[in-house]
Amino acid sequence: MPVVETTTAPYARTVRTESGGPGLLLAHGAGGSVETNFGTVLDTLAARFSVVGVDYPGTGDTPRADEPLRLDELADQLVAAADAEGLETFAVLGYSLGGNVAVRVASRHPERVTALVLTATFARADNRLELLGGLWRQLAERELMASLLVPLAVNPAVLDGLTPAQVDQLVRDTAGSVPPGTADHVALLEGADLRSEIAALDVPSLVVATTEDLLVPLPLQRELADTLPGARLAELPTGHLPFAERPAEWAALVSDFLRATAER
Numbered sequence: 001m002p003v004v005e006t007t008t009a010p011y012a013r014t015v016r017t018e019s020g021g022p023g024l025l026l027a028h029g030a031g032g033s034v035e036t037n038f039g040t041v042l043d044t045l046a047a048r049f050s051v052v053g054v055d056y057p058g059t060g061d062t063p064r065a066d067e068p069l070r071l072d073e074l075a076d077q078l079v080a081a082a083d084a085e086g087l088e089t090f091a092v093l094g095y096s097l098g099g100n101v102a103v104r105v106a107s108r109h110p111e112r113v114t115a116l117v118l119t120a121t122f123a124r125a126d127n128r129l130e131l132l133g134g135l136w137r138q139l140a141e142r143e144l145m146a147s148l149l150v151p152l153a154v155n156p157a158v159l160d161g162l163t164p165a166q167v168d169q170l171v172r173d174t175a176g177s178v179p180p181g182t183a184d185h186v187a188l189l190e191g192a193d194l195r196s197e198i199a200a201l202d203v204p205s206l207v208v209a210t211t212e213d214l215l216v217p218l219p220l221q222r223e224l225a226d227t228l229p230g231a232r233l234a235e236l237p238t239g240h241l242p243f244a245e246r247p248a249e250w251a252a253l254v255s256d257f258l259r260a261t262a263e264r
Contacts, residue, residue: 011054011077012061014038015085016046022114022262023087025078025105026053029096029120030185031136031149031178033060037095040247041254048255049091052081058181069184075104079112091115091258096216096240097185099224100194107197115261116201116228117254119208120240122216123224124193129216133189136182145182146175152215155239198227204264205231206257208242208250215240232257 014026014034024045028037034053038045045051054077058064078101082090091114094102099121106113125133132152139145150171151159162170205228209221218235225233234253238245 008057008065008073008077010080010084011056013081013084014042014053014055015051015081016042017050017052017085019047019050021049022258023082023090024049024051024258025082025087025090025092025102026051027074027078027092027094027098027101027105028053028056028059029098030188031059031182032096032098033179035060036177037098037243038093040243041251044248044251045093045255048259050085050087052078052085052087052090054078054081056181056185058184059179062181064181065184069188071100071104071188072108074101075108079105079109082112088112089114091117091261093117093119093254094121095119095243096121097188100188100192103194103198103201106201106203110201110203113203115258116203116205117208117257118205118224118228119236119242119250120210120213120216120221121207121224122192122220123195123198123227124220125189125191126220129220130189130191132215133186136186142175142178143171145178146171149215150174153240155212155237155241155245156214157212158239158245195227198224199229201228204261206253207231207233208253209233209235210238210240210242211235212238213240 099118207225
């Protein structure tokens with residue numbers, strides 16, 4: 001089995017391999033972590049798959065990086081974690097920015113990736129997403145950052161149903177959960193365009209589009225599905241946080257697709 005050598009210390013890992021099932025790597029989003037983005041579905045996925053994820057620098061238990069992050073490094077760290085757990089082949093589940101990480105894993109290690117599931121993600125950062133990313137990076141004060149993210153990430157119908165006190169609490173909770181490496185993660189949005197890379201992939205793929213998403217709008221997610229050869233598109237009626245709004249449905253889409261792919 002080829003072993004990936006990374007240029008920095010190993011990232012903190014989440015490992016759930018007790019099922020002995022096929023490998024599944026988790027790539028989280030900007031400002032998230034394995035626990036934040038996948039915690040609500042981890043038990044369900046671990047019941048069928050041998051799950052491995054890493055926290056990017058500046059989140060979870062991984063120290064913040066001294067240099068700008070590189071997509072190649074995030075991808076190779078994830079594969080190195082798979083190597084350490086003895087996973088020769090694996091599917092990759094990428095959420096938001098983690099979708100770009102998952103694509104890069106498939107590009108750099110095509111012989112090892114059995115399937116891709118990309119959720120709430122994009123093939124390219126359009127002008128709107130780049131502007132939001134730039135604003136996100138500059139809002140170093142966490143309460144201000146949370147005030148931007150909450151109306152973008154939460155389903156508008158859900159947000160409108162909250163009382164003012166509940167909205168204030170949601171902003172405070174969000175501010176308290178923003179990791180120090182968020183700006184470093186969001187910097188990867190600048191100039192992001194993986195369309196040619198995605199168009200060259202040859203792997204069974206599912207794009208789970210979050211239809212009420214204001215951060216990564218539905219047209220960008222559908223463009224990803226159109227760019228990825230042979231991709232299946234499933235639409236989930238949530239904002240940018242499927243793990244918070246419909247975790248059971250999201251986990252079922254992932255598990256059912258991967259099971260069907262394995263049975264082919």
